[in-house]
Amino acid sequence: MNAFPAGDALVRRDLDLLWHPCTQMYDHRTVPMVPIARGEGAWLIDTSGRRYLDGISSWWTNLFGHANPRLAAALAEQAGTLEHVIFAGFTHEPAVTLAEELVRVTPPGLDRVFYADNGSAAIEVALKMSFHYWLNQGHGEKTRFIALTGSYHGETLGALSVSDVALYRKTYAPLLLTPILAPSADTYEAHPGESASDVAQRRLDELRQLLEEHAHEVCAVIVEPLVQCAGGMRMYHPDYLAGLRRLCDTYNVHFIADEIAVGFGRTGTLFACEQAHVAPDFMCLSKGLTGGFLPLSAVLTTTQVYEAFYAEYSAGKAFLHSHSYTGNPLACRVALETLRIFRDEPVLERNRVLSAHLAKRLAPLRDHPHVADVRQTGMIAAVELVADKTTRTPFPSLERRGLRVYLHGLEHEALLRPLGDIIYFMPPYVVSTDEIDHLVDTAIAGIERAVA
Numbered sequence: 001m002n003a004f005p006a007g008d009a010l011v012r013r014d015l016d017l018l019w020h021p022c023t024q025m026y027d028h029r030t031v032p033m034v035p036i037a038r039g040e041g042a043w044l045i046d047t048s049g050r051r052y053l054d055g056i057s058s059w060w061t062n063l064f065g066h067a068n069p070r071l072a073a074a075l076a077e078q079a080g081t082l083e084h085v086i087f088a089g090f091t092h093e094p095a096v097t098l099a100e101e102l103v104r105v106t107p108p109g110l111d112r113v114f115y116a117d118n119g120s121a122a123i124e125v126a127l128k129m130s131f132h133y134w135l136n137q138g139h140g141e142k143t144r145f146i147a148l149t150g151s152y153h154g155e156t157l158g159a160l161s162v163s164d165v166a167l168y169r170k171t172y173a174p175l176l177l178t179p180i181l182a183p184s185a186d187t188y189e190a191h192p193g194e195s196a197s198d199v200a201q202r203r204l205d206e207l208r209q210l211l212e213e214h215a216h217e218v219c220a221v222i223v224e225p226l227v228q229c230a231g232g233m234r235m236y237h238p239d240y241l242a243g244l245r246r247l248c249d250t251y252n253v254h255f256i257a258d259e260i261a262v263g264f265g266r267t268g269t270l271f272a273c274e275q276a277h278v279a280p281d282f283m284c285l286s287k288g289l290t291g292g293f294l295p296l297s298a299v300l301t302t303t304q305v306y307e308a309f310y311a312e313y314s315a316g317k318a319f320l321h322s323h324s325y326t327g328n329p330l331a332c333r334v335a336l337e338t339l340r341i342f343r344d345e346p347v348l349e350r351n352r353v354l355s356a357h358l359a360k361r362l363a364p365l366r367d368h369p370h371v372a373d374v375r376q377t378g379m380i381a382a383v384e385l386v387a388d389k390t391t392r393t394p395f396p397s398l399e400r401r402g403l404r405v406y407l408h409g410l411e412h413e414a415l416l417r418p419l420g421d422i423i424y425f426m427p428p429y430v431v432s433t434d435e436i437d438h439l440v441d442t443a444i445a446g447i448e449r450a451v452a
């Protein structure tokens, strides 16, 4: 990796004392640590001036570009006014206005907002709230959760408990709750001749059987609507969400929609649940909520849930969960400005043009001898690399083919960060069609190197 700033002083200082997430630090003997100096639009610029087109929105958070001037100005103004205040017993304008806006833009019925400060924390809140709702209703026997195979809901112990990505889960399994796993409606696992909607129907039948057996002990079913992102950008038909809503009503369990990754326009609608015309009982939001500026999350729920906690102090029904930075004014103010960009600009319309362009550019890869699947939902697209196309046999994971695509990308001004051998595209919405071309061209060349 000759052209890299391996001798960069910042990188040396980093590797001397930092420990990075989702990383075997030993890898950095050969994989470069990229020292970023600044960001501009869809680009990141390192300390030696090299540029990288951010094809993954910096872990799916960025919507409107790095150092977005409008968001930066809102943040600066708020920082000079009120940076933080305890959110128990105290409130402030950004938290209230943001809550009003969130209630307005999310599906009907989600009329209460609880803040936390990252995605996993929002999942913890939703799980605890659902359990506690049933407890307050006299159903303390409901202690379990149904999650989908291939799901990812974060990596704190509660969130990891309802996740099914072996890489993250396996090691820590002895520490975790045991969820009831329902098979995902993942279209990649369709039987021959089955449509995406058929798969959804078959998987709903299986879910019905699980609920038939377990509903009495189940608080909620938790899902990532439409796209199971960390599980490999696996996608499913909106019919599954519509059927899930009906089953949850029938069997008296909550529906938790984790829209942390898919919310805020990623799937083509502001929220993925809209495509099934359903409202969940809990909706978890984070990542794009602040346009990628600051950590913040929100759990929206219904008046019905809220009222099960609302009683005299002596009833002991209050929800107990707190983070020091709950409702942080800086984060709320930037989130509010993010929603105002959606209000003022034709974001979803523009994204339709961009995602159509991305689809057109990726289509030829379907014929590639090492590509098993090209799939897309809005501004998320994925290319699944395999050793054998007909049997869909993966490459041995230790060959780390996807990593070669990542390294190729870094050499060619693109940040692509495959999930195993799944190369995906999840760019900020400010990307141009030319920039999409650059991402796709770089990925295709990287794939050729990776499968060689």
Ligand SMILES: *Cc1c(COP(=O)(O)O)cnc(C)c1O
Binding pocket: 118, 119, 120, 121, 123, 152, 153, 154, 155, 224, 229, 230, 258, 259, 260, 261, 262, 286, 287
């Ligand atoms: C990223 C993610 C989370 C966890 O959010 P963090 O802020 O990383 O803790 C939860 N659910 C989904 C679907 C995610 O993509």
